[in-house]
Each structure stands twice: as C-alpha cells, then as structure tokens.
Amino acid sequence: MGTLFSERVQQIEKSAIHEMTRLSKEIDDVAFLSWAKPTSGTPDHINRAAMQAIEQGQTGGYSPSEGLAELRQEIVAKLQRDNQIEATISQVLVTVGAIEGLAAAVMAAIDPGDEVILPSPTYSTHIRQVQMASGIPVLVPLLEGDGFALDTKAIQRAITPKSKAILFCTPSNPTGTVFAEPALRELARLALANDLVIITDEAYEYFVFDEHKHFSLASMPEMARHVISCFTFTKTYAMTGWRIGYLHAHEDWIPQIKKAHIPFAICAPVVSQYAALAALQGPQGCVDEFRRHYRTTRDLMCQRLDELPDVFSYQRPGGSYLMFPRILVEEGKDSTSFCKRLLREAHVSTTPGVAFGPTGESHMRLSFCVPEETINTAFDRIERFIQGGL
Ligand SMILES: Cc1ncc(COP(=O)(O)O)c(C=O)c1O
Numbered sequence: 001m002g003t004l005f006s007e008r009v010q011q012i013e014k015s016a017i018h019e020m021t022r023l024s025k026e027i028d029d030v031a032f033l034s035w036a037k038p039t040s041g042t043p044d045h046i047n048r049a050a051m052q053a054i055e056q057g058q059t060g061g062y063s064p065s066e067g068l069a070e071l072r073q074e075i076v077a078k079l080q081r082d083n084q085i086e087a088t089i090s091q092v093l094v095t096v097g098a099i100e101g102l103a104a105a106v107m108a109a110i111d112p113g114d115e116v117i118l119p120s121p122t123y124s125t126h127i128r129q130v131q132m133a134s135g136i137p138v139l140v141p142l143l144e145g146d147g148f149a150l151d152t153k154a155i156q157r158a159i160t161p162k163s164k165a166i167l168f169c170t171p172s173n174p175t176g177t178v179f180a181e182p183a184l185r186e187l188a189r190l191a192l193a194n195d196l197v198i199i200t201d202e203a204y205e206y207f208v209f210d211e212h213k214h215f216s217l218a219s220m221p222e223m224a225r226h227v228i229s230c231f232t233f234t235k236t237y238a239m240t241g242w243r244i245g246y247l248h249a250h251e252d253w254i255p256q257i258k259k260a261h262i263p264f265a266i267c268a269p270v271v272s273q274y275a276a277l278a279a280l281q282g283p284q285g286c287v288d289e290f291r292r293h294y295r296t297t298r299d300l301m302c303q304r305l306d307e308l309p310d311v312f313s314y315q316r317p318g319g320s321y322l323m324f325p326r327i328l329v330e331e332g333k334d335s336t337s338f339c340k341r342l343l344r345e346a347h348v349s350t351t352p353g354v355a356f357g358p359t360g361e362s363h364m365r366l367s368f369c370v371p372e373e374t375i376n377t378a379f380d381r382i383e384r385f386i387q388g389g390l
Helices: 016-025 044-055 069-083 097-109 124-132 152-158 181-194 221-226 253-265 270-281 285-306 335-346 372-387
Strands: 092-095 115-120 136-141 163-169 197-201 227-232 245-248 364-367
Touching: 016 335, 044 270, 069 092, 069 245, 069 270, 092 097, 092 253, 097 124, 097 163, 097 197, 097 227, 097 245, 097 253, 115 124, 115 152, 124 136, 124 163, 136 152, 152 181, 163 181, 181 197, 181 221, 197 221, 221 227, 285 372, 335 364, 335 372
Parallel strands: 115 136, 115 163, 163 197, 197 227
Antiparallel strands: 092 245, 227 245
C-alpha cells in the first residue's frame, strides 16, 4: 500500500503536536500548555457581523479568488497604519489563514531542489511546507544564549548557489523571540545581495511586550520584490476556526501566488471574509486586552519557572504567547519521552521541543495563552512530579 503514496507526503513525519493532543485525550483532567491557539472566544461584534452576512445572503457563493475588494481595502489601510507598508490593493491576497498564504507563497517561489533557510527551532509547519514544494529545508540555529536571536552570520554562511528563500516567523513560534530590527535589516541586505526572497510569517505581530517592537521587512521600499509577508486574523482576533488570513507582496508576485492559491482554495471562506472585515473596522480594544492578558500570563509562567532553576532554564519571550525552556535534567535530553511522562504522570500537556527541528531537542514548548489558573495548576503538578523523583 505504501507505494501508492507520494514520496512527498511519505517523507513528512507525523506531527508531534497532534500526537500529544491524541494522547492527552486518553487522560482525564489535563492542564494544557501545549496549544498555540487563543483560548478566548472570538469577540461578539465579529460573530454578529458574520451572522448578519449570512442572513443577508452574502455568503453562499465564491468571492473573487483574491478576496473581497472591501476587505482588501481595509487590509491596505491596516498595513499602512500598523506595518508601515505602503501597500496597494493589487498587492493583497486574502488566504485561508496565514498557513495557506505561506504554502502558496512557498509553491510560487520554490522549485524542486531549491534550498530554503529556516532559522531554527521554528514552526514545524514551515519545514513541511518547504518539503511539500520539494524544496530542501536548511535549518540554521538561532542564538539561544542571546534570547534565540537571529544568527545572521550563520545564515550568510548557509547561503549556497541553490538557496532561494529565507522563511521565518517573528514573533517566533516556538521561542517567543521578536527578531530585532537591525538583524532583520541585515537579513534584507543578504537577500538583496544574493537574490533571495524572504517569506515572513507575522501571525503574532500584535503580541509584543516590554521594549520589543515588531518590524515588517516589507516596510523597506528596496525589499518590494524580495519579500512576501503573511498575516492572519487567527491570533489577533481569536479567530482560529474561521481560517482567514492574507498576504502582501509586490503586484508582480500576486498573479503567480494566485496560481497556487486557486487549486488549493479557490478563495478564502466568504463568511470569514465578512467576519474579518468587521474585525478590522470594529473596536480594537479586544487586541489590547489579549496583549495585556498574555503579558500577565507570561510573567506568571516565568515566575513559576524561576522557582525550578535546577530543572529548567529559559529565555524570556518578548512576544507571541509561547516560550521554549531548556530541560536541564538528564531525562529532558529526549524531549518526547519527557513530555509524554509529564502528560501521563503529572497530567500536564506540553510540546516536545524536537517537534520544532533537531535544534529544539532538550526543550519543551509552553503556551501561555491560557488562564492564569491553568498555569498555576500545571506548575503545581510539575513541582510535585519533580519532587516525586524523575
Ligand atoms: C507561526 C504561526 N503561523 C501560522 C499559524 C497558523 O495560522 P493560521 O491559523 O492563520 O493559518 C500558527 C498557529 O499556531 C503559528 O504559530
């Protein structure tokens, strides 16, 4: 039977994230720190706008494959206001979440055998998207001791004649790093000098804390042809299930990316496009509220980790709602078995670091987009688990 399956899909390993979710279903009363999805519901005014669009019969057909014009117009205003990207409507494509935008961008940019540089550890889906395009992922370690910063010198060394693109998320999943503007500018310089395209995943753009600032490379006019920027409503407005996002690229890129977008999606779900329109046009207080909540839960998680200095070391996340502590105890060298034991014996669900590439081994990813109570319950259990002897 195996021979019926393409090599393309067979090379892709089962997702450790989904495996942990499956295992956790077999166990009662789990404290979840493993999901990177907002646990709050979609704000009411967004739900109501979607219901109104349904009642008015606006949602039964396809939209133009690039998305509703009124939504793209609002996205243009948002890109100008919040990302300093001088966008026009012909540079915007509405997608099925950030994921489909990223997949379509990768398909449009990568030929079989092309190398794609991914600062690592990174979001495992990015690695898979490169593999699905028959590209070759080249994982370049981040500088853990420097808060998982970009190592632009190592990236420069990794560039070969086969290099075609650099793909990363900032703020980062899984490390929570907000890549600093000077390092991103250096990456832009490398892309221009070597004729590479940079594909950015800016899913967590609004969740940055303290002195950190999110910087969009597409705000640099000289990068116009060299960057495809992917965004989403999923995180900003707690709209995970609506499957709605968008990308920005030079207008010469859009028809090429659309050639991948159409066979995968035709268009983004129309009801979700109306919901997204309401999200952009409506009050933005919910975004501030989510950000404040994540800052509080980040601080709590760091405080609880501080109480276990022999077990974990960590880099304080500047953004997203994820962090990536190193497991210092011997058992943590195999992050999968450590996280499985934590789930079975302590009823705490985490994600093994190795799911984010080999540089993620000996770590685990913790998500703080949960109520404070969940963090306290999880850490009380982790403490008891450790006191009980590993
Ligand atoms: C970095 C990153 N990009 C994209 C996504 C998924 O985004 P979407 O729901 O918009 O497809 C996630 C979800 O966890 C993510 O962490």
